[in-house]
Amino acid sequence: MPGSITLITGGMFAGKTEELARRIERVRIVSQMGRTERAIVFKPTRDTRRERAGERMDPVRVERPADILPLAEGYTVVGIDEPHFWNEPEEAEEVRRVCLALARGGTEVLVSVLNADFRGRPFLVGGLLFAIATDIVLRNAVCTACGADASFSQRVAGGQDTLQVGNGDAYRPCCVRCFKDPPTA
Numbered sequence: 455m456p457g458s459i460t461l462i463t464g465g466m467f468a469g470k471t472e473e474l475a476r477r478i479e480r481v482r483i484v485s486q487m488g489r490t491e492r493a494i495v496f497k498p499t500r501d502t503r504r505e506r507a508g509e510r511m512d513p514v515r516v517e518r519p520a521d522i523l524p525l526a527e528g529y530t531v532v533g534i535d536e537p538h539f540w541n542e543p544e545e546a547e548e549v550r551r552v553c554l555a556l557a558r559g560g561t562e563v564l565v566s567v568l569n570a571d572f573r574g575r576p577f578l579v580g581g582l583l584f585a586i587a588t589d590i591v592l593r594n595a596v597c598t599a600c601g602a603d604a605s606f607s608q609r610v611a612g613g614q615d616t617l618q619v620g621n622g623d624a625y626r627p628c629c630v631r632c633f634k635d636p637p638t639a
């Protein structure tokens with residue numbers, strides 16, 4: 455049977471990692487009941503933040519996306535948390551290849567990925583994964599200005615780099631109306 459590629463996406467503070475953790479935990483609970491499902495989670499070493507929800511999954515940190523394949527052997531469910539840190543074209547392509555290879559081998563792949571950068575534009579890897587996903591779960595945060603559903607991540611501190619490893623203080627969730635376009639690079 456073919457596997458699947460489920461994309462869990464949305465802005466910052468939308469609970470993407472929590473949703474991934476919930477699904478991984480579910481698999482680990484049933485595996486303790488003697489079922490054959492086994493789950494493992496990977497994340498880029500570049501993401502140095504410590505998130506409670508993420509750490510609960512005990513993720514294996516890998517330098518490159520291709521490192522995932524040998525380590526994923528024997529697992530029926532493979533989670534990838536925050537692959538947008540692999541944003542170089544060849545890295546993003548590698549994430550795509552890894553997800554396809556796993557799914558073709560029958561693995562259930564769960565990917566938690568930001569919907570957009572702070573400019574409201576897709577990450578390269580997000581676009582590639584969107585195109586091969588078999589299921590997409592969109593989570594919204596709450597707009598800190600008006601309380602509506604928030605799908606944008608407004609950067610309120612820091613520079614203009616697309617990738618900025620920061621704590622939650624550098625961003626706040628915004629709805630489509632409250633989001634202000636950052637200056638163009």
Ligand SMILES: [Zn+2]
Pocket residue numbers: 597598599600601602628629630631632633
């Ligand atoms: Zn708003």
